[in-house]
Amino acid sequence: MIPLIGLAAGVILGLVLSPTVPLWLEPYLPIAVIAAMDAVFGGIRAALEASFNDKVFVVSVLSNVLVAALIVLLGNQLGVGSQLSTGVVVVLGLRIFSNVAAIRRHLMGA
Amino acid sequence: MTQVQGTPPVSPRHAWRRVLRLIRPRISAGNLLAAGITVVIGFALVTQVQAANDVALDDLRETDLVALLDDVTKRADTLESEIRLLEADRRALEEGSGAEAGEAARARLTSHQILAGTVAVEGSGITMTVAAPGGGFTPTMMIDLMQELRNAGAEAIQIGPVRVVADSWIGIEDGTLVVDGEQVAVPFRIIAIGDPHTLAGAMAIPGGFSDSVRGIGGNVQLVDGELLVVDALHRAEEPQYARPVPSE
Secondary structure (H helix, E strand, O other): OHHHHHHHHHHHHHHHHOOOOOHHHOOHHHHHHHHHHHHHHHHHHHHHOOOOOHHHHHHHHHHHHHHHHHHHHHHHHHOOHHHHHHHHHHHHHHHHHHHHHHHHHHHHOO | OOOOOOOOOOOHHHHHHHHHHHHOOOOOHHHHHHHHHHHHHHHHHHHHHHHHHOOOHHHOOHHHHHHHHHHHHHHHHHHHHHHHHHHHHHHHHHHOOOHHHHHHHHHHHHHHHHHHOOOOEEEEEEEEEEEOOOOOOOHHHHHHHHHHHHHOOOOEEEEOOEEEOOOOOEEEEOOEEEEOOEEEOOOEEEEEEOOHHHHHHHHHOOOOHHHHHHHOOOEEEEEEEEEEEEOOOOOOOOOOOOOOOOOO
């Protein structure tokens, strides 16, 4: 419950402040957001499977974001930033899909 | 999708009960930490969405870019033609600097109106009362009269009730004078606006109009005037064939 409220608070905070993304963060933010979402859906799935662990959740979010940022950074350095970003988005998207599928199977039994 | 799962399958009923239990707020360090993380995630999500809304050009697809380019080109063309129009306007205004040009145009209009006889005029001039009991006017006499008055600088002439302009004509019908199709019965008055002295002198020259009138047994009374009014108007007719050449 409290994490959900936190999510809503974050959204509202973003809408109210509507900050401009600093230039150095621009390539990393979209990937980081998707990575974090992957971790969130993983966390929900884990909660449904009664294997949710705060520490695991926090670590997975942070590591996801960090790895995603590192991959983008590496891609930019190698000159294949946009292709690598696409790859990361595809992989994370697949993971989100499978997590959501698992959540659905748990809640609906189908 | 077949997937090997590490945890034993959970029945939906158990899962929903777990959801309900999760929804119940429990304050614990881990929960708060997760909440902190989700606050950051929500914030980043919205920020990124808003940043993505003002799309930079390099994120657009080729077709979008082509459409955008077309749009911009069309706009540029429109603006280009507008520039040409405005520049032509500016040139026209510069050549006849504003108020001065208007003043000149008004002056020209006034002189044209007087020449065309479409406005009443007043000024110094002469009035002649012509009486010839026996009649006997000839068109030549009247043409001579008009030529003499114009040579003497008459700016507006009225014979009887008729304004004399460039295309006025004079005829004799059944012994009566006809000016521009209107009969002018004797005695009639001629008003000419101009320098009174010059006009009077022109009328007095030997063999001129006054002499001719005396020759047919009539007489001319000439009076100078300081403020005479020529109020007969000539109706200007739209030319049927002549068209002004448009000035560039």
